[in-house]
Amino acid sequence: MKQSEKQIAFLKNIKKEKRIILLFQISLTIIFFLSWEFLSSKGYINSFIYSSPSKIIITIKDLIITNNILKHVFTTVLECLIAFILGTSLGFGIAIIFYLFPITIKIFDPFLTILNSLPKVALGPIIIIMAGANPKSIILTALLTNIIVNISTIYNGFTNTDEVKIKLFKTFKASKRQMLHYLVIPSAYPTIITSLKLNISLTLIGLLPPVGEKIFFNKCYSRY
Amino acid sequence: MNKILQVKNISKTYNTLNGEIEALKDISIDINEGDFTAIIGSSGCGKSTLFNIIIGLENKDNGIIKKNDNLKIGYMLQEDALLPYLTIFENAMIGLKIQKKDNDENKKYVLNLLKEYGLIEFINKYPKELSGGMKQRVALIRTLATRPDLLLLDEPFSALDYQSRIKVADDVYNIIKKEKKTAIMITHDIGEAISLSQVIYVFSKRPAVVKKKYNIKLPNNINSIEKRKCPEFANYYEKIWSDLDETI
Known part of the structure; x- marks a missing residue:
């Protein structure tokens, strides 16, 4: 044309x-x-x-x-991946429970606010005592850093689902599972993507110095 | 005429932290099979509450709803509520999918409806690519897809501009008549109610009571736009206007 x-x-x-x-x-x-x-x-x-x-x-x-770089990069990537997958799946699962059973969010809301405002980095020594001076501590720190934000972001995405569409689904007698599958989760895709992006950066904050690897473990990318 | 639905002495009160809100008070309406009935009343008077009770989304405090156990009810909302991530065909099928009735026969039925009402070329498009009127037609087809005996239309044209509203209302009316469905429509628009309905119930402000019932007698062989030009239209309009004026 x-x-x-x-x-x-x-x-x-x-x-x-x-x-x-x-x-x-x-x-x-x-x-x-x-x-x-x-x-x-x-x-x-x-x-x-x-x-x-x-x-x-x-x-x-x-x-x-x-010939050391791959070993260190691999360690960091692996830790990051585990913390990221754990944070995402746990955050997603807990957000679904909160959405399905609204009373749970009412109960846990103040605790989540307290946990979110805690300086997770400062919990380093406690985490070492709990999990030992090994990669588990690093992953746990990264997980603590990302999970609360993850839960809140995904849950907010779920609750922002258009009320009119929820009513439409109810008129079709949709089950809670169908509501989640066909409406709530697809409607929250943009928020879920934002949460994933946020999760990557928060996981790295939990892993990188002076938070995770530098404190706990000497086989890591960040020590350099 | 066969009564498809009878609402008898329905009352509903909401409990809130600021006290009780009485929404409906002793509401009784009869719906004849094949009729297009309008319920008109001021905003927030409880019209949608009545629909919610009829379809089972809310419980009533008192009264009886008499209907056949097998009566299938379809609900068309104020907005088209199309899912932006589904195609037009998938949107039209969503009710059937939820009810696990998305078999080949029903798919053919939906495709026929889409073809009949000028949407077949758009089945693989997404809602954002359609005009407001087309989206409303898809929303109606989505409701018709589950083959309801009774349609509840909750201000279905309120999101459209005035001109589209008259045109789409006429389209929707013709589709409903052609499919031989019974319909109840909630509206604020007196003209829309008179030009489309055989029966109009005027509700008072909250708590809603049935203030008046009109049996509209306008020629059936003309469309809703033509009906607006009839002298009786102006008479009905004036009467209903004064009924509503008293309720404000």
């Missing part, structure tokens, strides 16, 4: 805008790394604490040469 000049100009403008955005993003990244390197090498920031891009590159090179 032949496009009008106005349409061609419109599409051109959109492409131009995309290019400008990408250019700015790349430039900002380069500026960030160059400034970091400059400030570190000139001593404006403490390179021992803040490191520098060149030091990171050297460390990665060393790890590759000594």
Whole structure:
């Protein structure tokens, strides 16, 4: 189909805008790394604490040469994966229970608020005593960091289901299982995706220094 | 005429933290088979509560609902309530799917309805690709798919603009008549009630009581838009307007 000049100009403008955005993003990244390197090498920031891009590159090179990098990356990824899967499935399951039995959320709401406001990182020593100085402690810390937010986000997604659609399903005499399967869960997809994204970052917060790996375990990616 | 539904002396009071709210008081209505009946009343007077009681979503405090045990009731809501993640065909089938009746025969029946009412080209499209009027037609087909004997229409056109509303109301009325269904419609719109119904019940403000019943006598062989031009239409309009005016 032949496009009008106005349409061609419109599409051109959109492409131009995309290019400008990408250019700015790349430039900002380069500026960030160059400034970091400059400030570190000139001593404006403490390179021992803040490191520098060149030091990171050297460390990665060393790890590759000594063949250690995969072992450490694998450990971190595995811990992250376990905590992520546990957090997601437990959060999803508990949110479903709260939705199906509304009295449970009324009972647990204040406890969830307290748990959510606890500084989980500060629980590190208690977790070590409970689970020992091993990967279990790291996973437990990451799980504690992500699960409450996970439950709240998914549960909110469920409760935001359109009341009119719920009524529609009731008029068809839908069971609670059908309501969840055909309406509540699909309607909450955008919230569930947001929760998954949030879960990844919270899991990493639980794993990375000074929270998890650096405290508990010496075979890890973050020690470098 | 055969009475498909009789509502006798229904009352309903809600308990809230701020006290009791009496929604319905001694409501009695009769619905004849094949009739299109309208219930008109001010906002929040309890009309939807009556529908909820008829379909079994809420319990009544007093009174009797007389209906055949096998009477199948379909409910069409204020909004089309189409699921955005399902295609038009899947949306039309959702009631049957929930009731585990999505067999080949019913799929054919739904496809025929979609074809009959000009939606067959859109069966694989999603609701966002349809106009407001088309969505309402899909919502009606979704209700008709379960082959109800009685349709409850809860302000089904309130989300549409005025012009579409008149046109879609006429479409829906014709579909209901063609499928030989009995219908009860809740509406705020006096014109809509007169032009579509054979019987109108006027409800008072809360707690709702039946204030008046009108048997509408307008020619049957003309559409609802033409009915609005009849001299009797204006008479009915005036009477119902004054009934409602007193209730405000």
